Structures are given as structure tokens and as C-alpha cells.
Amino acid sequence: MRPTAPRILLLAFSWLSTAPACAGDALASWHEGKAKQAIVDFVRRTTTPGGRDFVPPEERIAVFDFDGTLTAEQPVYGQVAFCADELRPGQENGKRFSPDPLVRRIQALPLERLNDLSYAETGRLWALGMSGASADAVRGKVRRWFVSAEHPTLRKPRSALLYEPMLEVLRLLQSRGFRVFIVTGTLSDYLRAISERCLGVPMENVIGSQLRRRWSGQPPHEVEREPEFGDLVNGAAKVLEIDRRIGLRPLMAFGNSDGDLDMLTQATSGPRPGLGVLVRHDDAAREFAYDRASPVGALDQGLDLAGPRGWQLVSMKKDWRAVWGNCAHTDSKATVWTAY
Amino acid sequence: MRPTAPRILLLAFSWLSTAPACAGDALASWHEGKAKQAIVDFVRRTTTPGGRDFVPPEERIAVFDFDGTLTAEQPVYGQVAFCADELRPGQENGKRFSPDPLVRRIQALPLERLNDLSYAETGRLWALGMSGASADAVRGKVRRWFVSAEHPTLRKPRSALLYEPMLEVLRLLQSRGFRVFIVTGTLSDYLRAISERCLGVPMENVIGSQLRRRWSGQPPHEVEREPEFGDLVNGAAKVLEIDRRIGLRPLMAFGNSDGDLDMLTQATSGPRPGLGVLVRHDDAAREFAYDRASPVGALDQGLDLAGPRGWQLVSMKKDWRAVWGNCAHTDSKATVWTAY
Numbered sequence: 001m002r003p004t005a006p007r008i009l010l011l012a013f014s015w016l017s018t019a020p021a022c023a024g025d026a027l028a029s030w031h032e033g034k035a036k037q038a039i040v041d042f043v044r045r046t047t048t049p050g051g052r053d054f055v056p057p058e059e060r061i062a063v064f065d066f067d068g069t070l071t072a073e074q075p076v077y078g079q080v081a082f083c084a085d086e087l088r089p090g091q092e093n094g095k096r097f098s099p100d101p102l103v104r105r106i107q108a109l110p111l112e113r114l115n116d117l118s119y120a121e122t123g124r125l126w127a128l129g130m131s132g133a134s135a136d137a138v139r140g141k142v143r144r145w146f147v148s149a150e151h152p153t154l155r156k157p158r159s160a161l162l163y164e165p166m167l168e169v170l171r172l173l174q175s176r177g178f179r180v181f182i183v184t185g186t187l188s189d190y191l192r193a194i195s196e197r198c199l200g201v202p203m204e205n206v207i208g209s210q211l212r213r214r215w216s217g218q219p220p221h222e223v224e225r226e227p228e229f230g231d232l233v234n235g236a237a238k239v240l241e242i243d244r245r246i247g248l249r250p251l252m253a254f255g256n257s258d259g260d261l262d263m264l265t266q267a268t269s270g271p272r273p274g275l276g277v278l279v280r281h282d283d284a285a286r287e288f289a290y291d292r293a294s295p296v297g298a299l300d301q302g303l304d305l306a307g308p309r310g311w312q313l314v315s316m317k318k319d320w321r322a323v324w325g326n327c328a329h330t331d332s333k334a335t336v337w338t339a340y
Numbered sequence: 341m342r343p344t345a346p347r348i349l350l351l352a353f354s355w356l357s358t359a360p361a362c363a364g365d366a367l368a369s370w371h372e373g374k375a376k377q378a379i380v381d382f383v384r385r386t387t388t389p390g391g392r393d394f395v396p397p398e399e400r401i402a403v404f405d406f407d408g409t410l411t412a413e414q415p416v417y418g419q420v421a422f423c424a425d426e427l428r429p430g431q432e433n434g435k436r437f438s439p440d441p442l443v444r445r446i447q448a449l450p451l452e453r454l455n456d457l458s459y460a461e462t463g464r465l466w467a468l469g470m471s472g473a474s475a476d477a478v479r480g481k482v483r484r485w486f487v488s489a490e491h492p493t494l495r496k497p498r499s500a501l502l503y504e505p506m507l508e509v510l511r512l513l514q515s516r517g518f519r520v521f522i523v524t525g526t527l528s529d530y531l532r533a534i535s536e537r538c539l540g541v542p543m544e545n546v547i548g549s550q551l552r553r554r555w556s557g558q559p560p561h562e563v564e565r566e567p568e569f570g571d572l573v574n575g576a577a578k579v580l581e582i583d584r585r586i587g588l589r590p591l592m593a594f595g596n597s598d599g600d601l602d603m604l605t606q607a608t609s610g611p612r613p614g615l616g617v618l619v620r621h622d623d624a625a626r627e628f629a630y631d632r633a634s635p636v637g638a639l640d641q642g643l644d645l646a647g648p649r650g651w652q653l654v655s656m657k658k659d660w661r662a663v664w665g666n667c668a669h670t671d672s673k674a675t676v677w678t679a680y
Binding site for chain 2: 058135179181188189192196202203204205206210213215217219220221222223236239240243244245246247248249262265266269270
């Protein structure tokens with residue numbers, strides 16, 4: 001077959017899209033160093049055809065934790081702050097659930113003290129804060145909150161509290177044929193509201209915790225979210241969900257707390273190449289400094305295991321030239337953003 | 341900025357890939373008629389910018405049943421035939437589980453009689469047939485079987501028993517920015533072995549039934565599939581899984597049996613446009629003819645609901661010019677195919 005003109009264009013484009021990118025420049029917010037080098041080298045090794053560690057595109061899976069890995073998680077998770085805001089006295093869910101003693105208690109607590117809630121109480125906080133509206137309506141609420149509610153100490157909206165160096169990693173991997181998944185304890189419904197526009201990750205690539213659901217089969221034929229927490233996706237549950245949803249061992253896993261260690265272990269075991277990366281919060285000046293004893297995002301066992309397991313510890317202070325990145329699309333595509 | 345040569349190629353390619361496709365030609369294996377027209381019109385309406393029914397790309401979700409919708413399902417589902425083959429006396433799992441009375445019974449039954457097994461027995465057939473090997477090894481087994489095992493009456497391998505008209509629909513939708521998911525009662529592990537190469541659907545877009553899994557956290561750090569059936573994804577479970585995994589109501593749903601009706605209902609309710617399509621097996625000459633009373637893939641309630649709900653009934657006999665399509669990549673990429 002003689003190549004036709006469109007065919008030549010196609011071939012040319014194929015070449016362009018598979019030509020080795022200058023991966024170093026793609027991580028401009030990273031200082032040169034061991035961590036950056038490990039990421040860049042791993043991507044090069046696994047995507048260079050003919051190399052010993054080459055992995056075909058269909059098997060290039062990378063998984064990322066969300067809170068503390070892609071965005072600030074102190075003093076409380078974004079999901080917690082959002083739900084507490086939804087349960088304030090003037091808000092729809094605040095009014096609806098006001099007879100509930102837990103809701104009255106939440107309304108009286110300062111934000112940081114929400115970390116004192118038990119596991120079951122936190123599950124109920126999420127369930128009551130997120131329930132009552134259709135999935136579409138919940139997405140709209142999360143989006144408005146995400147671009148407007150101010151972080152209590154950093155004084156920026158959540159959409160400006162993403163980690164620029166990690167956004168660069170997401171983009172680098174996607175440009176090299178990796179499919180990127182967010183595997184998070186936060187509710188899928190919350191994160192899916194912003195994953196496509198802020199992270200470039202499609203909704204179905206969010207693997208998060210869930211509220212219980214019900215399908216009655218009756219009009220209006222909507223899946224209802226019940227005000228009841230289902231399963232938390234953390235620790236071993238992250239590994240099991242990755243296996244259920246994707247069915248492949250990831251090549252790369254990025255996390256920041258002990259809840260991510262199973263996922264890093266999964267990615268860095270077995271015959272294929274694997275890279276595990278832990279973000280270390282050691283930058284009190286620009287973000288926060290915390291590790292072993294933190295009530296949120298504790299990194300304890302991970303600090304001990306990183307060496308023996310060959311995981312990369314990323315120092316926010318030393319490895320990151322810049323910290324803060326913005327949700328890319330909130331301004332220019334505001335119409336579509338709220339059109340759900 | 342002056343466009344450079346590669347940039348011009350890029351622009352040209354962008355134009356090629358977003359220019360309105362001639363959707364009619366994309367469905368060359370379909371006879372002109374109501375069903376084809378409905379699909380083509382729906383795709384045009386939802387993807388034409390500025391139109392009343394335009395849906396932004398991030399919300400373009402289409403879901404497909406597998407057995408009977410994308411491939412032949414008579415006389416028994418592919419999954420059943422595969423597992424029965426794996427449990428034959430000479431095979432690894434056949435030897436391993438030979439003391440099991442159910443396995444001895446399965447070994448003695450002719451293929452068609454496997455439909456007599458109870459729900460629980462069928463679950464065990466799948467679990468025993470698929471267990472014992474790593475996920476990677478299972479994928480390899482399914483692939484070899486899929487391209488080699490001959491269908492008992494149609495006398496072709498499974499890889500040649502895909503429906504060409506439906507492969508065309510998959511490609512049409514993907515070319516118009518739809519993300520396509522297979523939502524199936526068949527095990528994810530089975531279908532993921534062939535989804536990318538035969539259907540162009542990435543593994544994570546397979547939403548299927550599951551065996552129970554275990555993660556011990558101990559070396560060799562593999563997720564183990566236990567020889568125990570988990571949950572069947574059929575009927576209402578299809579809707580709930582779509583909501584859990586994607587979080588959006590699909591715009592289009594394609595099925596062929598009563599187990600798909602909840603999914604079609606989900607897609608065709610609510611404020612967004614929606615299209616439901618049912619493949620009707622009425623072609624005894626080229627495939628099979630069955631509906632209300634079939635032990636496999638019965639379409640009973642669906643025949644009554646299609647009219648009132650506005651779903652398209654596709655007659656295999658009258659609407660399809662050709663029936664059989666091939667797994668596109670089994671030959672040219674055989675190396676990668678078995679490299680897992």
C-alpha cells in the first residue's frame with residue numbers, strides 16, 4: 001500500500017508522539033536531585049522501545065494518593081472541611097440534619113478539632129455532608145466550594161493548593177502513555193467533581209471511598225446515595241481496589257502516608273520494574289511539617305520501610321523549587337465547569 | 341508564533357481527528373434502517389457543538405454488555421466454555437480439583453448441559469476454572485484459548501466471533517470522544533485479557549464480575565484470587581457498578597437480554613439525552629435465534645419494554661449486512677500479546 005497524504009501525516013504524528021520527550025524539563029518545579037532523577041530515569045527506562053525495562057503502553061499504570069500527595073491535607077482533609085461547611089446551620093444539609101446530635105457537635109467544633117471524631121463519626125460526617133442531592137448537584141457544590149472556600153491558614157482556595165511539582169509528574173506520565181489513577185480514602189463523589197479539570201484525570205480513574213447506594217428501578221431512575229458510609233479505601237483496600245478496577249499491578253505508586261504503603265509495595269514487587277515515591281512534609285515555611293505523630297496523614301512505618309524497599313523519599317523542602325499549582329481550567333472553562 | 345513544520349503536522353492531525361466523521365460510512369456493516377439511523381443521529385446530536393443536545397466530551401459515556409451484544413453467547417457463555425476446558429482431566433486445574441464432585445460432574449457433561457448448573461455451581465465453575473494462577477498467567481491462558489478454541493457449532497475461534505457491526509459502533513463512538521465501558525456478568529479477569537486487543541477497550545473499562553481476592557501483605561506481594569465467586573454484575577448490579585466506577589449516567593447503553601434492562605433504563609432516564617439499544621438474536625442462518633425462553637441471554641421483559649421506553653431493537657437478520665468480525669490485533673502483535 002502506498003502511503004496517502006493523510007497516512008503520511010498520521011505516521012509523522014505517531015513519530016512525534018513517541019519520540020523521547022525531554023523529561024527533565026517537564027519537571028521544572030523540581031530541584032535537580034535524587035528524587036527527580038529517579039522519576040525521570042524510571043519513565044525513560046519503561047517507555048524506551050527496545051530497552052530491557054520497556055513496558056508496552058497498555059500496561060503503563062501509575063497510581064497516586066490524593067490528600068497530602070497532590071494537595072495539602074492539613075489541618076483537616078478537604079473532604080472533611082467541605083462536609084463541615086455543608087453542615088453549617090445556614091446550609092441545606094445543616095438544616096436538614098440539625099436534629100442530629102453529631103451534627104450539632106460538628107457545628108460547635110473548630111475545624112482542627114474535627115480530627116478528634118472517631119472513624120464512625122467521620123464516616124457519618126461525610127455521609128451527611130454529601131447526601132441528599134443528586135450526583136450532578138453534589139458535583140456542582142464541590143466545584144463551587146473548591147474554587148472559593150479559603151483554606152484556614154494558607155489563605156487560598158483549594159484549587160490553588162495543588163502541588164505544582166506533582167501536577168508536572170501527572171502530565172509527564174500521561175504524555176508518555178501512562179494511565180493515571182487517583183486511589184484515595186476521600187469519597188469518589190468529591191474527587192470526581194474536580195479530577196478532570198484540576199488534575200487531568202477522568203472521573204472513572206478516581207478510585208475512592210463510597211457512600212452506600214441504592215437503585216430502586218423506579219422513576220426518576222436515579223442511583224440514590226444513602227446517608228451511610230460504605231467502605232474506606234485505605235491501606236490494603238487500596239491494593240484490592242486497584243486489582244478489582246484495573247487488574248494490573250501499577251508500575252509507579254505515589255503516596256505520603258502509611259495508608260499508601262501497601263500500594264507502594266504492590267507497585268514495587270514482582271517481575272516488572274516498579275517505582276515507589278513518598279512525599280515528605282518537611283516544609284513548615286511553605287506548607288506544613290509533620291510525619292510520625294500527625295493525626296492526619298501520619299508517615300511512620302513508611303520512613304522506616306523506604307530505605308529497605310528502595311522507595312524514593314521526596315523532601316518538599318529540598319526537592320521542590322515551587323510548591324503551589326493551580327487547577328488549570330477553573331477560569332477559562334467556567335461555563336462548562338458549572339454546566340452539569 | 342510561526343508554525344514550525346512539526347506544528348503544522350500536529351494541527352493537520354488535530355483537524356483530521358476532530359473533523360466530523362461521516363458517521364454513516366463508519367457503520368458499513370449495517371443496512372440502512374431505523375436502528376442504524378438512530379445510532380448515527382444520536383452520535384451527531386450529542387457531539388455537535390452548539391446543538392441543543394451537545395454533551396461535553398468528559399461526560400460522553402457509553403456502556404456495552406458483552407455476551408450476546410458484542411459476541412456470540414450460545415450455546416454457553418465463553419467464560420463457561422473456557423472454564424470447562426480448564427477443568428478437563430488433562431489440564432492443570434482439572435487435575436488439581438479432580439477430587440471435587442462438581443468438577444467430575446462438569447467433566448462428564450456435554451457443553452450445552454452446563455446451562456443446567458445452578459447459580460452457585462456456575463459460580464464455582466468459574467472460580468475453579470480461573471483460580472490457581474497469577475493474574476498475568478490467567479490472562480495468557482485466556483488469550484491462547486480465545487484465538488484457538490473452536491466454537492462447537494460455528495466452527496471458528498472466539499476471536500472470530502465478535503459482531504463486526506458492533507465493533508464499528510465501538511470505533512465510531514471512540515472516534516467521537518465517547519469513553520466506552522463493557523459492563524458484564526462475565527469475570528473481569530477473563531474479559532480484560534482480550535478487551536484492549538480485540539475491542540479497543542482498556543482493561544480498566546471492563547466492569548465485570550469478580551472472584552474474591554486476598555492481599556496478605558506478605559511476599560511475593562501478589563493479590564491472590566481465591567477459588568470463590570464474589571458478586572455477579574447483572575441487572576441492578578450493572579447500574580450500581582456503573583455509578584460506583586464512573587459516577588456518571590451513561591448516554592448510551594447497548595445490551596441484548598433482560599439483565600441489561602436496568603442499564604438501558606439508567607441511560608435513557610433523566611435530563612440528558614440517552615439512547616438504549618437491544619440486539620435481537622433472530623438470525624438462525626448466520627448465528628442463533630432465541631429470545632423469551634432461552635436458558636442463555638433471555639430477552640423477555642425487554643421485548644415488552646422496548647416500545648414504551650423508546651429503545652431501539654436491532655434485528656441481527658435485517659439490520660446487519662455482515663455479522664462476524666475479528667479480533668483486530670491477534671496476528672500483527674502476537675509478540676506483545678503473549679508477553680505478559
